[in-house]
Amino acid sequence: xxxxxxxxxxxxxxxxxxxxxxxxPSPWMVLAASVINGLGGGFVWSNTGPFLMAHxxxxxxxxxxxxxxxxxxxxxxxxxxxxGVLPGYLAGVIGxxxxxxxVMQVILLVAAGLYLSALLPVxxxxxxxxxQAKTGTGKTLGFGVPMLxxxxxxxxxxxGVPQALV
Numbered sequence: 269x270x271x272x273x274x275x276x277x278x279x280x281x282x283x284x285x286x287x288x289x290x291x292x293p294s295p296w297m298v299l300a301a302s303v304i305n306g307l308g309g310g311f312v313w314s315n316t317g318p319f320l321m322a323h324x325x326x327x328x329x330x331x332x333x334x335x336x337x338x339x340x341x342x343x344x345x346x347x348x349x350x351x352g353v354l355p356g357y358l359a360g361v362i363g364x365x366x367x368x369x370x371v372m373q374v375i376l377l378v379a380a381g382l383y384l385s386a387l388l389p390v391x392x393x394x395x396x397x398x399x400q401a402k403t404g405t406g407k408t409l410g411f412g413v414p415m416l417x418x419x420x421x422x423x424x425x426x427x428g429v430p431q432a433l434v
Contacts, residue, residue, distance in 0.1 A: 271319035278311025289376045295369055302376045 285305025
């Protein structure tokens, strides 16, 4: 399939899992949807490295791979929090029991968003990415940071014409 197509398929599978987590009425269905999301995230993560090797300059690679490793660590941290203190905290915030479906959905959606953050190094490598997701899922951060790194203001030689579209 190649890394790019595998990442696209993985993102689609992860998206199906996220949708399943949002609409699932029972804990078991939320769990099944999170497994689907995890499979999609695995496709994305396992193909990001080969994609970055083929589509980045050598001087960028240390930064891009460090960022990818950091995002993976952050995802693991959030997953551990999701299994530990986070359910109790969210239960207090949203007014549901710690083992309720709404609490599970919030935790899994946060973790799913972090899995998909694997696309951030791809964006930093200079390739166009189109993303569509619900409000509040981190699109601006995920796409805005790489975009802002590439914008050249007039004071630094930019020609004053639009350089990006959000």
